[in-house]
Amino acid sequence: KQEVTQIPAALSVPEGENLVLNCSFTDSAIYNLQWFRQDPGKGLTSLLLIQSSQREQTSGRLNASLDKSSGRSTLYIAASQPGDSATYLCAVTNSYGQNFVFGPGTRLSVLP
Amino acid sequence: EAQVTQNPRYLITVTGKKLTVTCSQNMNHEYMSWYRQDPGLGLRQIYYSMNVEVTDKGDVPEGYKVSRKEKRNFPLILESPSPNQTSLYFCASSPGDFYEQYFGPGTRLTVT
DSSP states (O other): OOOEEEEOSEEEEETTOOEEEEEEESOOOEEEEEEEEEOTTSOEEEEEEEETTOSEEEETTEEEEEETTTTEEEEEEOSOOGGGOEEEEEEEEETTSSOEEEOOOEEEEEEO | OOOEEEEOSEEEEOTTOOEEEEEEESSOOSEEEEEEEETTTEEEEEEEEEETTEEEEOSOOTTOEEOOSSSSBOOEEESSOOGGGOEEEEEEEESSTTSOOEEOOOEEEEEO
């Protein structure tokens, strides 16, 4: 059974720092991996989707990488801002396509 | 505006009283899913649907039913709710296997 973990569970950084969030999964036979952010009491907003055949995706200050063989993905946030404060979740789909498994999330606080 | 809507947003009910949470998307997406989010357990998939009249169990389907009679709607039915179904519920939709998921705003359910 697929299991997804995220390290660290919480992170607090000063504004302007570059940071890396980690996601690990136990079964490398994934279809794709998606990163989300969730603001308190709100729904999830999709940040980046990496298909299993891809190594990385970029959107603005965000860069996500995928290493299927080692079961890892990282989300790199450049020049962090207080507005980046949120919980960041990664999710993987198995080879079936739509059976998503989520990690527990990393709670990020960016201090002004 | 492209979106996933859920109703109601908040619901307090009593044990055993049947309820339905509606989910609708206006993006003509093939795939739809239901999740529940609980502290310490994260997001877990309840059911998903890859097309009209095609549904499948996720990781925690017990106590829930779904139906997909129309492409845009995917209601979640709790025939006999119990207190352990108190949770935050999210509906999501996606165009297909290699595409990102879009989430609704969530429904906070309390069963007393």
